[in-house]
Amino acid sequence: MSFILNIETATKNCSVSVAKNGESVLCREIAEEGYSHAEKLHVFIEEVIAESGISVQDLAAVAVSQGPGSYTGLRIGVSAAKGLCFALNIPLIAVDTLQTLASKASVSEGKIIPMLDARRMEVYSEIFNHDLKAEREIQAEIITEDSFSEFTEKIYFVGDCAEKCKPVLTKENFVFLEDIKYPSANEMSKISYDKYQKSDTVDVAYFEPYYLKDFMIAPPSKKQ
Numbered sequence: 722m723s724f725i726l727n728i729e730t731a732t733k734n735c736s737v738s739v740a741k742n743g744e745s746v747l748c749r750e751i752a753e754e755g756y757s758h759a760e761k762l763h764v765f766i767e768e769v770i771a772e773s774g775i776s777v778q779d780l781a782a783v784a785v786s787q788g789p790g791s792y793t794g795l796r797i798g799v800s801a802a803k804g805l806c807f808a809l810n811i812p813l814i815a816v817d818t819l820q821t822l823a824s825k826a827s828v829s830e831g832k833i834i835p836m837l838d839a840r841r842m843e844v845y846s847e848i849f850n851h852d853l854k855a856e857r858e859i860q861a862e863i864i865t866e867d868s869f870s871e872f873t874e875k876i877y878f879v880g881d882c883a884e885k886c887k888p889v890l891t892k893e894n895f896v897f898l899e900d901i902k903y904p905s906a907n908e909m910s911k912i913s914y915d916k917y918q919k920s921d922t923v924d925v926a927y928f929e930p931y932y933l934k935d936f937m938i939a940p941p942s943k944k945q
Contacts, residue, residue, distance in 0.1 A: 730798030731790025743914030784913030831875030
């Protein structure tokens with residue numbers, strides 16, 4: 722019996738779940754504009770463990786969303802995950818954020834394209850078939866009328882980009898699943914367990930989130 726704690730903080734959704742053998746036992750999450758991850762994350766971790774009827778010593782591993790996504794959100798999640806793994810001497814599992822988001826869509830045809838908002842018309846995206854097998858690596862790309870025009874089958878878009886992308890991506894085979902906005906630790910459960918069974922883990926000391934783009938801080942303006 723393997724209990725895994727899953728932590729997803731790459732977007733506005735602060736989400737934590739406990740899973741047993743790949744099935745979610747309990748999930749706590751909240752999506753807020755103000756990114757309350759620093760205040761909520763450790764509370765959620767304590768709650769899901771206590772309410773699942775286990776202790777932290779029962780955890781076989783901790784899984785964390787590896788990105789892409791919010792720089793601050795990813796740092797908070799990874800720091801918490803590393804702290805637990807160090808303290809408990811258990812492995813750390815890194816899960817593709819966009820794979821988790823795509824896993825929320827249940828379709829029997831076509832392709833699933835999860836997209837997370839970057840800035841302006843830029844998104845972080847990946848392409849999966851309906852069986853959730855990745856067909857194109859993660860990219861940061863500018864969305865235009867020609868984006869994904871090479872596909873003739875049904876394309877299902879998920880993520881928090883519908884508002885800005887829907888007026889541009891208007892082909893008849895494009896479908897926006899607008900109720901699926903953010904990845905959740907609930908969908909991480911199966912992915913992290915599959916990785917755990919294959920010993921697909923990362924180095925706790927050296928693992929860094931996958932930001933995709935460098936975190937930029939604007940230099941201070943020079944005084945005249």
